[in-house]
Amino acid sequence: SLPAKSLVSASSNGIRLASYRYSSQAPKVALLGAAGGIGQPLGLLLKQDPLVAHLSLYDVVNTPGVAADLSHIDSNAKVTAHTGQAELFAAVENADVIVIPAGVPRKPGMTRDDLFNTNAGIVRDLAAVIAKAAPKALIAIITNPVNSTVPIASEVLKKAGVYDPKRVFGVTTLDVVRSQAFVAELKGHDATKTIVPVVGGHAGITIIPLLSQVTPATTFTEAEISKLTPRIQDAGTEVVNAKAGAGSATLSMALAGAKFANALIRGLKGQKNVQCAYVASNAVNGVEYFSTPLELGPNGVEKILGVGKVSAFEQKLIDASVPELNKNIAKGVSFVKGN
Numbered sequence: 001s002l003p004a005k006s007l008v009s010a011s012s013n014g015i016r017l018a019s020y021r022y023s024s025q026a027p028k029v030a031l032l033g034a035a036g037g038i039g040q041p042l043g044l045l046l047k048q049d050p051l052v053a054h055l056s057l058y059d060v061v062n063t064p065g066v067a068a069d070l071s072h073i074d075s076n077a078k079v080t081a082h083t084g085q086a087e088l089f090a091a092v093e094n095a096d097v098i099v100i101p102a103g104v105p106r107k108p109g110m111t112r113d114d115l116f117n118t119n120a121g122i123v124r125d126l127a128a129v130i131a132k133a134a135p136k137a138l139i140a141i142i143t144n145p146v147n148s149t150v151p152i153a154s155e156v157l158k159k160a161g162v163y164d165p166k167r168v169f170g171v172t173t174l175d176v177v178r179s180q181a182f183v184a185e186l187k188g189h190d191a192t193k194t195i196v197p198v199v200g201g202h203a204g205i206t207i208i209p210l211l212s213q214v215t216p217a218t219t220f221t222e223a224e225i226s227k228l229t230p231r232i233q234d235a236g237t238e239v240v241n242a243k244a245g246a247g248s249a250t251l252s253m254a255l256a257g258a259k260f261a262n263a264l265i266r267g268l269k270g271q272k273n274v275q276c277a278y279v280a281s282n283a284v285n286g287v288e289y290f291s292t293p294l295e296l297g298p299n300g301v302e303k304i305l306g307v308g309k310v311s312a313f314e315q316k317l318i319d320a321s322v323p324e325l326n327k328n329i330a331k332g333v334s335f336v337k338g339n
């Protein structure tokens with residue numbers, strides 16, 4: 001663990017901290033899968049985030065090199081390296097936020113669900129240690145298939161008796177980031193001031209951009225909507241195909257993951273803010289997990305804001321996503337429950 005002095009000097013308000021256990025004043029962020037395609041640039045962005053006091057890097061290989069490299073950056077976050085199962089407990093112990101991009105990515109021709117066989121077990125095993133070492137942490141899961149890995153982690157935490165639905169998130173920020181990029185490009189908006197909520201899940205038809213709710217208020221023709229919607233839904237595949245076997249989105253995902261982690265930390269510090277993420281939710285009838293805009297705060301999800309007023313086209317997409325999500329959720333749940 002870190003010497004108290006470094007954490008005190010890293011605290012943003014200069015107040016002497018008696019303890020940093022779950023202290024949102026000196027947040028510890030653990031990054032699991034830190035040496036990967038997403039993990040490395042995400043680690044870079046988290047190292048530069050002034051809200052991060054301790055960046056704990058975990059992977060099964062290559063963590064020391066990534067940590068040595070990042071630790072030479074002149075920002076205040078302290079970097080620690082943890083490699084292999086035996087060091088996982090220490091990596092996540094007392095973490096305020098745990099970000100998980102551990103697992104294999106797609107190659108052309110694969111669906112995200114094709115990753116289930118490898119990644120389900122990875123997320124299950126990470127969650128089992130988190131349940132013991134950091135049961136109060138906010139957990140942000142990037143590992144695909146997100147529609148199933150969030151229920152998997154949730155079931156593991158339930159089994160351990162530490163589940164809090166307000167603290168487990170499937171990261172869908174990349175869908176939001178992409179939607180904002182594509183809408184801004186199409187309409188000539190400032191991309192940094194364009195807001196597009198994306199609801200549902202994180203695969204194919206379950207990705208539902210709410211183009212009727214864009215800020216600043218924007219009108220789309222039917223032709224634009226019917227072109228833009230599938231482009232957003234298939235944007236991950238666009239990158240997978242362009243990378244031609246070398247993996248999936250890593251740089252845009254790192255940016256999205258850093259934005260989301262920063263939003264979680266701001267929430268912990270009492271700076272409530274709104275983000276979309278895939279969580280246990282009653283926003284839509286007949287499905288237990290759904291992404292909608294959420295108010296984030298000191299307890300993670302403070303309020304589920306729901307899908308809001310949607311167009312008839314969007315409502316159809318929401319209805320069609322429910323059976324698909326239920327299939328993905330049931331697969332994750334039965335993976336843990338063993339039936």
Ligand code: NAD
Nearest residue numbers: 033035036037038060101102103104105142143144174253
């Ligand atoms: P990658 O193969 O480049 O990196 C994965 C890393 O995970 C590797 O460093 C590997 O050593 C590590 N790893 C494997 N097993 C581990 C374990 N048990 N514990 C800790 N680390 C482990 O892959 P990537 O491109 O970084 O993608 C990672 C995951 O993120 C994939 O499942 C991908 O589909 C997913 N992804 C999700 C989104 C999203 O929007 N949610 C976007 C892009 C990618």
Ligand code: LMR
Nearest residue numbers: 106112144236237248249
């Ligand atoms: C993405 O949306 O880019 C990720 O889910 C990776 C993938 O497999 O498409």
